[in-house]
Structures are given as C-alpha cells and as structure tokens.
Amino acid sequence: MKYRNLFMASATIAMGFAATASAQEASTVAFLMPDQASTRYEQHDFPGFKAEMQKLCASCTVVYQNANGDASLQQQQFNSVIAQGAKVVVLDPVDSAAAAAFVEIAQSQGVKVIAYDRPIPAKPADYYVSFDNEGIGYAIAKSLVQHLKAAGVADGSGILEINGSPTDAAAGLIRDGIHRGLKESAYKTLAEFDTPEWAPPKAQEWAAGQITRFGADIKGVVAANDGTGGGAIAAFKAAGVKPVPPVTGNDATIAALQLIISGDQYNTISKPSEIVAAAAANVAVQMLKGQTPAPKTTLYNTPSELFIPAVVTAENIKAEIFDKKIQTPEQICTGEYAEGCKKLGITN
Incomplete structure (x- = not known):
C-alpha cells in the first residue's frame, strides 16, 4: 500500500508538471506597443521580443499590436488580446494613468501584466522592465552641461528643454532626470x-x-528623445541658425546617429531595445510556468529590472555603436554622411 500511495503521489506530481508544461506550450502572449512616432518598436522591440520567445517557448503564440498613439485604440487592443486568451500581456502604455485600469482588469482574470519601457504608477503591474529612464534624463542633461562648460559657454546662459509626452510616465521620469x-x-x-x-x-x-523668442540666447537644447531632438534641429535649420546649438537625444535611431556624425546633434542614448525585449520575454515565460520572477529593484511598488544605458557622442560613437555592432557603417555612412564617418574613423 505504501508503494502504491507513493506511486499515485508521484503520478499526481508528474501530471501537475505536464499540465504546467502544456499550459505554457499552448499559451498566448501579447506585446502591445504605444506608437509609431518612433521606429524602434517595429525595428527593434518586437523583433527582439519575438526572437527570444521563439527560443524560450517555440509553440507559444505571440500577438503584436501597436496603438499608434491612440489610448482608446490601445484599450480595444488590450481587451481583444484578453478575449483571445492571452496569459501574459507586455504593455507599453500610450497613457500610463489610463493603463492602471488595464492592469486591474487583467489581474482580476488571472492575466499577468508586464509594464514595458513606461511604468504604470497608479496600479502596480506584475513586473516592470525598462532602461533607467530617470538616469537617461540625467545623463543626457549632464553630458550637455559638461560639453557647454568645456566649450566655454558662460554661466547663466540659456537652455531649452523639450520633454516627452505628458501622458507617458517614463517621459516624466526622463524629465525628472x-x-x-x-x-x-x-x-x-x-x-x-x-x-x-x-x-x-x-x-x-x-x-x-522659442527661436523667435530667445534667438541667440539659446546655447543648447535638452530633448528627451531623438524624435523631439530632430524636431528642434529642423527648427534651427529652418530659421537659418548656424551652427545649430548642441541638441541631445535618446534612442540612438539611425537618423540621430547620422545627425551626430554630421555635427548637428550632440548626443543620444544607446539602449538596444532588444535587451529589454529579451528580458520581458524571459519574465513572461517564467510567469507562464507559474514562477515569480525575482526583482532586481522596485519602482512604483512594482518588481522591476532597469538596465543602464550608454551616452553616445561623436567621440565614442564608433566604440559604442559600430564596434558593438549595434549598427553597421553600411546602414549609417551613406550619401552625405560618408565623409563624416571617415573623419570619425568609422570607415576608412
């Protein structure tokens, strides 16, 4: 009888493991991104997430949606993937405040939510994966300040600050930095x-x-990402300002890297989205297995993992971008940027 009971217990445990494995294999994971204003989501984040999910759970179904900056559309997409049976939703919210309701709905149905890139302060998600956004803001501002000081720009000189979206909690963290x-x-x-x-x-x-308002009093611009920085640079060029004052950025987009090479943008942040995407996939698969991922830190009462990015300027663009094979000269050093690449040692 003792052996029979032991056999039955072992069989029950084995069935439990099989059920867990089966649930994991049959699971749907949703990857919901916020906008198309940045090219990163289609070019880096989703491909990185999908590739890691393929390695960790080849038979899992990955559903990708992009809300194109529309919070109402993102709500529809969120409801849709829940209805499709998603067990884990990786959510980069259009509106961080509105996303609190998404988390509440998901958790009431046993669905896990991983906040991605942008936190959800009002309602803790099950996990948060991102680069250190406040650290990014601090780093780009500090880099610009050091550059202005080294260039002899007088104390008391003026700087413009261009922040990100007011509905994005990550933008708020960048602004704080x-x-x-x-x-x-x-x-x-x-x-x-x-x-x-x-x-x-x-x-x-x-x-x-602001160029009309302040003119030559503008000695630099701290822009929260490459898109807003590129917008500022375009404004200076349209106004005939030469040279363009140093402008910061964030995301290391192809356009921003080319602007750094040409001397029109001062810095950006290299944060290969594939790193965060792969981390989110690992957390998602742990959740599918019924595990509780160990946090590296906590933000907004949410277990979190925050990666440290690198500031990129013309001085280190070769080492940070090309030597690390984040981009290739063939992608960046085209047309009018070829000569700049030679000067910086990126190409021969």
Whole structure:
C-alpha cells in the first residue's frame, strides 16, 4: 500500500508538471506597443521580443499590436488580446494613468501584466522592465552641461528643454532626470515643453517659437528623445541658425546617429531595445510556468529590472555603436554622411 500511495503521489506530481508544461506550450502572449512616432518598436522591440520567445517557448503564440498613439485604440487592443486568451500581456502604455485600469482588469482574470519601457504608477503591474529612464534624463542633461562648460559657454546662459509626452510616465521620469542634471549646472532653463505623443512636428513647432523668442540666447537644447531632438534641429535649420546649438537625444535611431556624425546633434542614448525585449520575454515565460520572477529593484511598488544605458557622442560613437555592432557603417555612412564617418574613423 505504501508503494502504491507513493506511486499515485508521484503520478499526481508528474501530471501537475505536464499540465504546467502544456499550459505554457499552448499559451498566448501579447506585446502591445504605444506608437509609431518612433521606429524602434517595429525595428527593434518586437523583433527582439519575438526572437527570444521563439527560443524560450517555440509553440507559444505571440500577438503584436501597436496603438499608434491612440489610448482608446490601445484599450480595444488590450481587451481583444484578453478575449483571445492571452496569459501574459507586455504593455507599453500610450497613457500610463489610463493603463492602471488595464492592469486591474487583467489581474482580476488571472492575466499577468508586464509594464514595458513606461511604468504604470497608479496600479502596480506584475513586473516592470525598462532602461533607467530617470538616469537617461540625467545623463543626457549632464553630458550637455559638461560639453557647454568645456566649450566655454558662460554661466547663466540659456537652455531649452523639450520633454516627452505628458501622458507617458517614463517621459516624466526622463524629465525628472533632466531637471536634476540642469539644477546641478550653472545654466538656466529658458523654457520647457511637454511634447504631445512625442510627435517631432510638435517639438519642431514649439522650438521654432522659442527661436523667435530667445534667438541667440539659446546655447543648447535638452530633448528627451531623438524624435523631439530632430524636431528642434529642423527648427534651427529652418530659421537659418548656424551652427545649430548642441541638441541631445535618446534612442540612438539611425537618423540621430547620422545627425551626430554630421555635427548637428550632440548626443543620444544607446539602449538596444532588444535587451529589454529579451528580458520581458524571459519574465513572461517564467510567469507562464507559474514562477515569480525575482526583482532586481522596485519602482512604483512594482518588481522591476532597469538596465543602464550608454551616452553616445561623436567621440565614442564608433566604440559604442559600430564596434558593438549595434549598427553597421553600411546602414549609417551613406550619401552625405560618408565623409563624416571617415573623419570619425568609422570607415576608412
């Protein structure tokens, strides 16, 4: 009888493992991104997530949706993937405040939510994976300040600040980091702007107005990402300002890297989205297995993993971007940028 009971117990455990494995193999995971203003989601985030999911759970179904900056559309997409039976939703919210309701709905149905890139402060998700957004803001501001100081720009000179979307909690963290970096400097903020939907044309329009308002008093621009930074650069060029004051960025987009090579943008942040995407996939698969992923830190009462990015300028673009094979010269050093690549040692 003792052996029979032991056999039955072992069989029950084995069935439990089989059920867990079966549930994992049959699972649907949703990857919901916020907008198409940045090319990163289609070019880096989703491919990175899908590739890692393929390695970890080849038979899992991955559903990708992009809300194109529309919070209402993202809500529809969220409801749709829940209805499709998604067990884990990786969510980069259009509106961080509105996303609190998404988390509540999902958790009431036993669905796990991984906040991705942008946190959800009002309602803790099951996990949060991102680069350190406040650290990004601080790093780009500090880098610009050091550059201005080294260039001999006088204390008390003016800087413009272009933040990200007011509905994006990550943009708020970047803004906080920028404020901290500028507060530590001897420079003053002439004006700042929260860019709706991170839209470069809106950043450009605002920057154009500030150029008219402040003119040569603008000695630099801290822009929260490459899109808003590119908008500012376009505004200076349209106004005939030469040279363009140093402008920051974030995301290391192809366009921004080319602007750094040409001397029109001062810095960006290299944060290969594939790193965060792969981490999110690993957390998702752990959740599918019924495991609780161990947090590296906590943010907004949410277990989190935050990666540290690198600041990229013309001085280290070869080492950070090309030597690490994040981009290739064939992708970047085309047309008018070929000569700049030679000067920086990227190409021969």
